[in-house]
Amino acid sequence: MKADAAGGRVAEELAANAPELLAYFERRVQPADAADLLAEVMLAAWRRASELPADPERARMWLYVTARNVLANAQRGERRRWRLANRLRLLVQPVAAPDAGEGAEVREAIARLDPELAELIRLVHWDGLTLAEAAEVQGIPASTARGRYQRAKSELREALAPV
Known part of the structure; x- marks a missing residue:
């Protein structure tokens, strides 16, 4: 598949499936994060345009698999951030706040x-x-x-x- 043809196919499939993919994310993450995850799916689709199946139904499933992988990566990243935050909380001693009137x-x-x-x-x-x-x-x-x-x-x- 030529680069222009692959790009056109990706654009068509994304246009056709973006609303469903956005809804997929909105049911699983905060609404503010859903659009960012959809953008990651779109980026992945453009990067891997040559892998997009020609059959529209197979292309749709390919996009859903990509969405699932993007979501899994985001969730792993979130878990890593929480673990790091918890480790930092254990390392950092809380600073006692002065009395309201003091100083x-x-x-x-x-x-x-x-x-x-x-x-x-x-x-x-x-x-x-x-x-x-x-x-x-x-x-x-x-x-x-x-x-x-x-x-x-x-x-x-x-x-x-x-x-």
Whole structure:
């Protein structure tokens, strides 16, 4: 089968069977995921166009087998993600949240800073990053981060100074 003819056959079979295949996925996964899985079937069909049977009924069954394989791969991937998440939960110790009133004045002062300055302070003091690491996270040069950090500290000193 020529490449153009194979592509035309794939397009015809997908057009004829896409609604049924979408319904197949919608009955098995979240509706938001069904369209993505159908797209994977379509991609697989285009990649393997030369394998698509000429008989329309055989082509339909071939697409269903492909859909089943795509679904199985997605489910395996989901199980792997859950296992990894569970392993990570066991490794990560939960961070105790401070009492609601504890440090409220400082949190409010930080919230009143310019958003870029506030985020820099949070990255350094809450998340434990170095100034260079915080600069990288914010996508700014370290020298800019140093200047902003000094300005933020100065503004916080003013805001927190006893009256």
